[in-house]
Amino acid sequence: MSVEHIQNSVNGVIAFLKENPKDALSTSPPITAVMEGGLRCRATGDNGQSVVTDMPQAIGGGGTAPSPGWLSRAALASCDATRIALRAAELGISLDMLEVITDSVDDDRGLFGIDQSVRAGSLSLRTRVKIGAAGVSEKILWEIVDYAVTHSPVADSCRGETPSTLEVTIA
Template sequence: MSLDNVKDALTKTIAGIQNAPNTSNVVFRADTEWVEDVRCAAKVRQFDPITVDEPPELGGKDSAANPVELVLVALGTCQEIMYAAYASVMDIQLDAVTVRARGYLDLKGLFGLDPSVPPGYKRITFETEIESPADDDKLRKLIETVEGHCPVLDILCRAQSVSGKATANGRVLHNLATNAA
């Protein structure tokens, strides 16, 4: 599998940032909308909407992945993309990369049944399987580079500042602001 087009695109982007450092800041956007029951639609750039749903035991129709599953999808696919990207610029041949991510969630937190239990994942694990003819030293360097620069892994591992507001009928009823430690 050739990653030459990836290497060319990344090399061009890196050179552009080196020549104009102020171009390195970007904003990604997602707009979501509740559709019915616990099914929602998400719109990202020009792509068809992404459906998000829950399994029946959480009130859904099981028509799509749920939000906490999408976090795992984001982690796995971001890792795979980073492997392809860094392997291309490090001239390492990749034959295959797969990630198996698991998130462990206690529903007592989600349902507010135990205030000591967080509503989100208690822990996330992942296993990455790489197939490559490269030697172990090159692959270790690749793994360290990917795990040190994967945006989604960073988001999950590092405390983030999050802010938001909720409006109802055109009036702001709540503001949320957290500060990263």
């Protein structure tokens, strides 16, 4: 897709939502995860999208697919990259280079409940962005990245506190 096409699409959505703020709120389609065997799990969406996870052999998995934690970091990196590209296009800027790398520091004692003072999630996240656009100042590129990461839905969920609920049905 061209920068102009993305720019026009983004600006159209922004204009629509400004005129119709009640339409900005939506409920995402459900994703269902089912254990296929051992620690291998398949998550499927309403439109047939699916992703498989597995845990490393060291903790009893088959190591046949990425772990959920890996997918979480992949979601963060790809969402930030997408949001950066969207912001650049919104400003009419064509990026020559965009690479987003994420990693985390984790303490597996939280995963296994060994130490209640250690959280199960990542202790910290790091995002590294490499970006370039001919004729665009470093200041503008920094502003694009800062704006985009601040408005990245996955980054917000990872870095912020999202209210959540848990419903359990015993079958």
